[in-house]
Amino acid sequence: MSPTAAGLVALEAGKGTRWLLRRSGRGGTSLPGLIAERIHPRLAGELAQGIRNGSLLITGTNGKTTSTRMIVAALRGAGLIPLTNREGSNMLRGITTTLVAAASWRGRLPASDQLIGVFEVDEGHLPAVIDALSPRMLLITNLFRDQLDRYFEVDFVASLWATAFQRLPAATTLILNADDPLVAYLGESVSNPVLYYGLEDGRWGRSQLQHSADSRRCPRCASDLQYSRSFYAHLGHYACAACGWHRPTPRLSAWDVEIGGLEGSTIKLQTPWGPQTLEVPLPGLFNAYNAIAAAATAYSLGVRPDAVKAAVGDVPGAFGRLERFELDGRRVLLALVKNPSSFDQVTEILLRNRSTLRLVLALNDNGQDSRDVSWIWDVAIEQLCGRLAWVIASGHRAADLALRLKYAGVLEGPPDGRPALSTMPVLADAVDEGLRRTPPGEELTIIATYTAMWALRERFVRRGHLAPFWQA
Amino acid sequence: MSAPHASAAGVVTLTIGYLYPSVLSQYGDWGNVRCLQQRCHWRGIDVEILPLEVGTAIEASAVDFFFMGGGADSQQRLIARDLVMAKGDAIREAIDAGSVALLICAGYQMWGRRYRPFRGDDLEGLGIFDAETIHWAAEEKVTIRDITSAGRGRMVGNVVVEWEGTTLVGFENHGGRTYLGAGARPLGRVVVGAGNNGKDHTEGAIVRHAYGTYLHGPLLPKNPALADHLIRLALQRRYGEVPFPPLDDGLEGQAREVALHLHR
Numbered sequence: 069m070s071p072t073a074a075g076l077v078a079l080e081a082g083k084g085t086r087w088l089l090r091r092s093g094r095g096g097t098s099l100p101g102l103i104a105e106r107i108h109p110r111l112a113g114e115l116a117q118g119i120r121n122g123s124l125l126i127t128g129t130n131g132k133t134t135s136t137r138m139i140v141a142a143l144r145g146a147g148l149i150p151l152t153n154r155e156g157s158n159m160l161r162g163i164t165t166t167l168v169a170a171a172s173w174r175g176r177l178p179a180s181d182q183l184i185g186v187f188e189v190d191e192g193h194l195p196a197v198i199d200a201l202s203p204r205m206l207l208i209t210n211l212f213r214d215q216l217d218r219y220f221e222v223d224f225v226a227s228l229w230a231t232a233f234q235r236l237p238a239a240t241t242l243i244l245n246a247d248d249p250l251v252a253y254l255g256e257s258v259s260n261p262v263l264y265y266g267l268e269d270g271r272w273g274r275s276q277l278q279h280s281a282d283s284r285r286c287p288r289c290a291s292d293l294q295y296s297r298s299f300y301a302h303l304g305h306y307a308c309a310a311c312g313w314h315r316p317t318p319r320l321s322a323w324d325v326e327i328g329g330l331e332g333s334t335i336k337l338q339t340p341w342g343p344q345t346l347e348v349p350l351p352g353l354f355n356a357y358n359a360i361a362a363a364a365t366a367y368s369l370g371v372r373p374d375a376v377k378a379a380v381g382d383v384p385g386a387f388g389r390l391e392r393f394e395l396d397g398r399r400v401l402l403a404l405v406k407n408p409s410s411f412d413q414v415t416e417i418l419l420r421n422r423s424t425l426r427l428v429l430a431l432n433d434n435g436q437d438s439r440d441v442s443w444i445w446d447v448a449i450e451q452l453c454g455r456l457a458w459v460i461a462s463g464h465r466a467a468d469l470a471l472r473l474k475y476a477g478v479l480e481g482p483p484d485g486r487p488a489l490s491t492m493p494v495l496a497d498a499v500d501e502g503l504r505r506t507p508p509g510e511e512l513t514i515i516a517t518y519t520a521m522w523a524l525r526e527r528f529v530r531r532g533h534l535a536p537f538w539q540a
Numbered sequence: 541m542s543a544p545h546a547s548a549a550g551v552v553t554l555t556i557g558y559l560y561p562s563v564l565s566q567y568g569d570w571g572n573v574r575c576l577q578q579r580c581h582w583r584g585i586d587v588e589i590l591p592l593e594v595g596t597a598i599e600a601s602a603v604d605f606f607f608m609g610g611g612a613d614s615q616q617r618l619i620a621r622d623l624v625m626a627k628g629d630a631i632r633e634a635i636d637a638g639s640v641a642l643l644i645c646a647g648y649q650m651w652g653r654r655y656r657p658f659r660g661d662d663l664e665g666l667g668i669f670d671a672e673t674i675h676w677a678a679e680e681k682v683t684i685r686d687i688t689s690a691g692r693g694r695m696v697g698n699v700v701v702e703w704e705g706t707t708l709v710g711f712e713n714h715g716g717r718t719y720l721g722a723g724a725r726p727l728g729r730v731v732v733g734a735g736n737n738g739k740d741h742t743e744g745a746i747v748r749h750a751y752g753t754y755l756h757g758p759l760l761p762k763n764p765a766l767a768d769h770l771i772r773l774a775l776q777r778r779y780g781e782v783p784f785p786p787l788d789d790g791l792e793g794q795a796r797e798v799a800l801h802l803h804r
């Protein structure tokens with residue numbers, strides 16, 4: 069059960085690095101794992117063998133952080149001790165970092181019968197993590213277009229996953245979103261147990277796919293999929309007229325979803341464990357999906373329904389997903405956007421609940437955002453026409469945002485009704501200006517990409533308005 | 541802004557044939573069509589957009605401007621047969637008669653003679669450009685494991701191209717390497733980035749009024765000189781000289797300025 073000699077050397081190097089980083093006051097990096105992995109690539113697998121209850125992996129483009137938090141809380145409520153990669157990244161090196169931190173210098177994890185691994189995994193790194201950890205359960209939330217400059221196309225990612233699934237232990241359970249055709253189709257080619265979850269509440273269906281839909285082709289024969297309902301992006305109820313393949317009927321389904329504005333939603337579920345009701349304190353249909361996915365996973369692990377309900381009902385907003393706080397007497401609403409579908413979802417929630425927005429938009433093009441900013445042209449910015457008091461474009465690519473706003477027609481209107489546009493690339497300047505223009509007691513909305521969100525959050529943390537993300 | 545005078549035929553209308561919008565809509569390429577639409581609208585020129593999907597017939601004389609965007613290999617395969625077999629003759633007829641075309645990435649590859657993807661059979665192209673494209677991994681005969689290690693040979697990054705005494709800015713993201721024959725003239729010379737193939741410093745191709753390029757971004761909003769050049773070419777064919785007032789391109793200029801100073 070303990071690591072090999074090479075593993076112990078790698079572990080020592082990883083622990084040493086972590087200690088140095090901590091001493092210099094730096095948390096939340098995956099450098100220890102990276103260094104340990106360079107020395108001994110199999111270290112994560114060797115350490116993970118010490119996890120008594122095995123590991124589960126959570127992946128997908130949107131919602132994996134929120135789902136992971138709910139699952140971790142549910143398992144804790146059930147008396148288990150989840151080991152999770154909150155610190156570090158969701159690549160293999162981040163998971164290695166988590167294991168290095170938890171292990172003793174002899175490579176032993178806490179010898180607890182309650183220990184269970186719960187790891188959030190980046191889509192592109194899923195095959196490597198599967199090979200390293202041989203998980204007992206795998207949750208896949210969805211597969212959207214995101215950072216294509218790293219991972220090419222969604223169907224290519226899906227094909228890499230399908231190949232990796234052939235190497236899963238036979239008993240590994242797959243929890244799959246039935247409403248995402250690319251994800252659902254993955255269940256067709258495995259002999260593993262599969263639990264499908266999905267949304268049956270037809271009130272949320274639309275007849276047409278939104279512009280940001282990525283996949284509307286049949287994954288089996290590449291013909292057009294017909295959607296009888298479309299929830300958001302390419303999630304919905306679909307069937308292929310050409311080959312007959314269709315959405316699998318979910319065994320765990322949400323038949324009634326009440327969305328209560330920015331406050332959250334109430335979900336009624338039909339499950340193999342009986343009917344359940346969940347209160348989700350996070351807004352929007354995508355958070356309802358996150359709760360359904362987390363509940364499906366927790367029930368499958370044998371967590372009692374009341375522990376699941378409590379965990380879902382208590383979840384704090386994951387990093388930057390529509391956080392609300394007070395700043396200099398103004399209400400601030402902070403939202404993270406990662407790709408066209410998450411941007412459209414955020415805009416839709418905001419517009420359903422607010423008549424006009426005072427808006428700071430921040431776009432960066434660092435590696436963790438997307439170096440290619442073309443994706444903002446696939447966002448339905450046009451929805452904001454007539455709904456902005458004013459807008460400030462910020463971030464490294466503020467000028468690109470300004471141009472997108474101009475071509476969306478957002479800046480047009482009668483002379484007295486044209487929203488003013490300012491371009492202020494420096495984030496701090498944009499936020500200060502936004503606060504100055506927002507009357508006390510009123511609301512300022514900030515929408516930002518990943519690294520812009522990090523920078524803003526750090527600033528708000530320093531000023532004491534928010535807790536640091538990795539302590540939260 | 542003053543509207544241009546109505547031509548003899550009445551209102552000035554630009555008809556854009558948008559090839560396969562539901563299949564090829566990656567990397568914001570739709571923004572090029574949005575840009576054409578708005579720059580015409582701000583000048584009082586009407587724009588009509590004809591979606592040309594698989595199975596849609598084309599009336600060659602009706603289309604002033606063809607647009608085709610980028611997509612994955614699998615998506616290219618879906619439309620290849622329809623493009624070459626069903627629409628090829630009408631498109632060639634229109635281009636010979638002076639129609640304008642802007643083809644991005646996959647669109648550009650498919651207007652060449654042939655595309656050899658990483659996996660699967662070669663795809664026959666329209667052959668309007670004397671150009672052939674081969675996926676880098678097919679050219680170097682690598683395995684699937686190499687290709688997943690961060691897309692080693694893929695050409696990804698910011699691009700600056702010399703074009704007609706000025707510059708074009710954009711973002712490229714392609715696995716295919718395109719080689720031009722004697723019958724095609726490059727759109728421009730690469731200053732930053734890979735361009736057609738990362739070897740000969742050429743980027744894109746021009747034949748008559750058909751422009752092929754690898755530049756996403758999308759291309760036209762940050763390169764308004766090219767956008768206006770293409771609109772004027774398309775209008776001249778049907779209306780001769782049309783009043784074409786300049787627009788305020790302040791925001792476009794700022795975005796270009798940022799793009800010119802980005803790292804690769």
Ligand SMILES: [Zn+2]
Pocket residue numbers: 286287288289290291308309310311312313
């Ligand atoms: Zn089919």
